Amino acid sequence: MSKTSLDKSKIKFLLLEGVHQSALDTLQQAGYTNIEYLKTALPQDELKEKIKDAHFVGIRSRTQLTREVFESAEKLIAVGCFCIGTNQVDLTAATEKGVVVFNAPFSNTRSVAELVIAEAIMLLRGIPEKNAVCHRGGWLKSAVDSFEIRGKNLGIIGYGSIGAQVSVLAESLGMKVFFYDTITKLPLGNATQIRDLNELLGMSDIVTLHVPETPETKDMFGKAEFDAMKEKSILLNASRGTVVDIDALAEALASKKLLGTAIDVFPVEPRGNADEFVSPLREFDNAILTPHIGGSTQEAQENIGLEVAEKLVKYSDTGTSISSVNFPEVALPSHPGQHRILHIHQNIPGVLTEINTVFSENNINICGQYLQTNEKVGYVVIDVEADFSQLALEKLQQVNGTIRIRRLF
Ligand SMILES: NC(=O)C1=CN([C@@H]2O[C@H](COP(=O)(O)OP(=O)(O)OC[C@H]3O[C@@H](n4cnc5c(N)ncnc54)[C@H](O)[C@@H]3O)[C@@H](O)[C@H]2O)C=CC1
Numbered sequence: 001m002s003k004t005s006l007d008k009s010k011i012k013f014l015l016l017e018g019v020h021q022s023a024l025d026t027l028q029q030a031g032y033t034n035i036e037y038l039k040t041a042l043p044q045d046e047l048k049e050k051i052k053d054a055h056f057v058g059i060r061s062r063t064q065l066t067r068e069v070f071e072s073a074e075k076l077i078a079v080g081c082f083c084i085g086t087n088q089v090d091l092t093a094a095t096e097k098g099v100v101v102f103n104a105p106f107s108n109t110r111s112v113a114e115l116v117i118a119e120a121i122m123l124l125r126g127i128p129e130k131n132a133v134c135h136r137g138g139w140l141k142s143a144v145d146s147f148e149i150r151g152k153n154l155g156i157i158g159y160g161s162i163g164a165q166v167s168v169l170a171e172s173l174g175m176k177v178f179f180y181d182t183i184t185k186l187p188l189g190n191a192t193q194i195r196d197l198n199e200l201l202g203m204s205d206i207v208t209l210h211v212p213e214t215p216e217t218k219d220m221f222g223k224a225e226f227d228a229m230k231e232k233s234i235l236l237n238a239s240r241g242t243v244v245d246i247d248a249l250a251e252a253l254a255s256k257k258l259l260g261t262a263i264d265v266f267p268v269e270p271r272g273n274a275d276e277f278v279s280p281l282r283e284f285d286n287a288i289l290t291p292h293i294g295g296s297t298q299e300a301q302e303n304i305g306l307e308v309a310e311k312l313v314k315y316s317d318t319g320t321s322i323s324s325v326n327f328p329e330v331a332l333p334s335h336p337g338q339h340r341i342l343h344i345h346q347n348i349p350g351v352l353t354e355i356n357t358v359f360s361e362n363n364i365n366i367c368g369q370y371l372q373t374n375e376k377v378g379y380v381v382i383d384v385e386a387d388f389s390q391l392a393l394e395k396l397q398q399v400n401g402t403i404r405i406r407r408l409f
């Protein structure tokens, strides 16, 4: 089953933020040729205009898909986040509109972990400052505040896919790893979970943040947390810019409490490479500032392009919502020769009964059916005899609570 009710050449993909060529190749190989490709994110007004006739949209971390944007996106079926974070998408609004959201939860994790380890080594040796001084014609040959990474304590906050990889790499370099996470996690290697954040901060030479952007992690690292850190320790943040209070960090650098910092993500980031980057951290030579490139490697981007494009193709061709971040997960095996109806509805009592009544009252045989619900929506995939699919489609459109309905051949 890979024929869509709308001719594939009419199904429009809007790909933003320069997603990798592998995404385009995957879509084209699957027969989807109506692709608009842009290298940057779009301001809200332009985005609302462009998204109007898109059936699928592909974004990275920069594009804000707000409720207002979803209101304009009348034809939108699914969103592909070609990254890990989905905080830039109003997932509640997406779900209510029957729009499925996918991401790539693993493909760039190694890239972030490698960057973090490299930065930790650089900062413990004072390289950013020494490098800056050399560039200005100076010479800072000194061993003061210069340390090996071996034997140092690393404190990881958020021991998920990235945090756990940082843990393994750090141990291979001889570091002692401790981590703090809100849920109990299996420590890899010899790592130790610490239940109290302040305790972790007080014992770590290097602290690295790997939490998602949520209401709980917003500003979770402020003055109190800097105060709780060891003297002359280091903070790394390659998670989200909302997690760290940048003014408090600037203060900790100015007072020399910290030996240095590496920040990849900022509360406000330029929309594209042509815009100015503004931050109070610019004045500190011992701050490694990178333009949100933790996951920006060729390897990661190619894998993400393939992974997310495949998920979009699968959802378009077969209705499979497995690994979606906001939708009930459904994958019905194909029944050759049958037609497939995808019905998304509000999760209110009685909808499935009404759906099944349509079939019994009209003598339409169901060949396969799979329903899953979450707190907002129900998603049911039904395979029916080809001759009856048009009738079923028309009747199901009238079912109370219907949000969206689609047919595949
Ligand atoms: N700089 C970059 O280019 C990139 C940044 N990221 C960011 O890194 C984040 C983490 O990525 P993954 O490790 O793949 O996510 P993950 O979901 O696998 O792990 C996150 C961990 O943080 C924990 N956590 C959640 N709230 C917490 C809290 N308040 N305190 C302590 N722990 C908490 C979770 O329990 C989980 O173990 C992503 O959400 C994304 O925002 C991801 C990829 C690239």
Ligand SMILES: O=C(O)C(=O)COP(=O)(O)O
Pocket (backbone or CB within 6 Å): 060, 061, 062, 082, 083, 084, 085, 086, 108, 292, 293, 294, 295, 296
């Ligand atoms: O994967 C993530 O969550 C990231 O932060 C990477 O974002 P990007 O694709 O580089 O805009």
